[in-house]
Amino acid sequence: MQFLEVNKLCKYFVGLRAIEDASFRLEKGEIVGLVGPNGAGKTTLFNLLTGFLNPTKGEIDFRGETILGLKPHEIVKKGISKTFQIPKPFHSLSCFENIVVSVIANLKTAKGKGRGAEEKARDIMEVLGLREKSEMLPGALTQGDLKILEVAKSLATEPELLLLDEPFAGLSVSEIGQLTSIIQDLHQNGLTIIIIEHKLRELMKIVKRVIVLNFGVKIADGIPEEITSNRKVIEAYLGSGGSSFASA
Numbered sequence: 001m002q003f004l005e006v007n008k009l010c011k012y013f014v015g016l017r018a019i020e021d022a023s024f025r026l027e028k029g030e031i032v033g034l035v036g037p038n039g040a041g042k043t044t045l046f047n048l049l050t051g052f053l054n055p056t057k058g059e060i061d062f063r064g065e066t067i068l069g070l071k072p073h074e075i076v077k078k079g080i081s082k083t084f085q086i087p088k089p090f091h092s093l094s095c096f097e098n099i100v101v102s103v104i105a106n107l108k109t110a111k112g113k114g115r116g117a118e119e120k121a122r123d124i125m126e127v128l129g130l131r132e133k134s135e136m137l138p139g140a141l142t143q144g145d146l147k148i149l150e151v152a153k154s155l156a157t158e159p160e161l162l163l164l165d166e167p168f169a170g171l172s173v174s175e176i177g178q179l180t181s182i183i184q185d186l187h188q189n190g191l192t193i194i195i196i197e198h199k200l201r202e203l204m205k206i207v208k209r210v211i212v213l214n215f216g217v218k219i220a221d222g223i224p225e226e227i228t229s230n231r232k233v234i235e236a237y238l239g240s241g242g243s244s245f246a247s248a
Contacts (some may be wrong), residue, residue: 003028003192004161009058011044011216018044020216022058025195028160030189033203034196037236041071041197043085045213048164050082051075052068055243062161077106081154082204085196086144089132089138096134099124102156128182129191144175148182155186162186164195168202202241204228212236 009085011019019041020103026032034042047053049071050062056145060067065073089098099121125131128148154162164183168176176199183206187193197203204210210227212220214236220227227233 001238002026002061005059005061005200006049006058007059007061009045010056010059011041011048012056017212017216019048019055019213022213022216022218023247024211024218024221026161026192029187029190030209031183031193031207032195033210034186034194034213035198035200035203035227039215040213040236041159041216043165044214044216045101046082046165046196047192049068049075049163050080075107076157076159078080079158079160080163081157081159081161083147083150083154083165083167085166085169087138087150089149091138091148091151091206094135094137096121096131098138098149102153106157121156124155127185139188141245142175143170144172144178147175147179149247151179151182159180159191161194164193166196166198168197168199174215180206198239 007023008020009019018154022045036042039161044053048055049125051067051070051074055068062078062080067078070078090101093101100117103117103120108184126133128151130148130152133141133145138149141149151164151167166210167179167183171179180202182194183195195203204224207224210220210224211218212227212230212233219232219236220230222230
């Protein structure tokens, strides 16, 4: 049984081809980068995978079952969760309360483990290094801690597939290093991850495989070393005169 299979997925808006015949497979336990120039269709693809958008045509199967037509909360219960590029915490709730709400939203998780939502939230905060920030409101957090809180909220639903949308955007070098360590630990503990990211040097250090979109079309799929030397990818980022993907 294939973990995730996307087959000939298309999404058209009025006058715009956002995704065109995108097909790929994902094995359980992979960590994959999803890259492409601005407007390539990356976030649209995430929104199709998580039910925020319905495809014009095509198929999405997760663990052998179609997830087409399911609402976002139903897909979360199936085991797919995503973070947002711009963190969206509940600003009137503490960090701890934000995570508790995410646990409670997935009742199957809280009941199935026989543990209270608060205990599970404390465990997540401990693992992600947020314990000392538990009573703080999101508005008092650094951008780096906001991104970690966003990951924590997603982990509270116990996903099997985690989608990270530009986790490094707006972060300092040290914050990127901290979040990188968290992502690597999650992957080493068996979580399957897809990452959209424009900071390509940082991304290539984490992922084992990269899928490249350009104008909604998949133009490459391979290991980082193959992608960085792929002429179609270089031209997509830098134009026909480009010669160094590393500078993108």
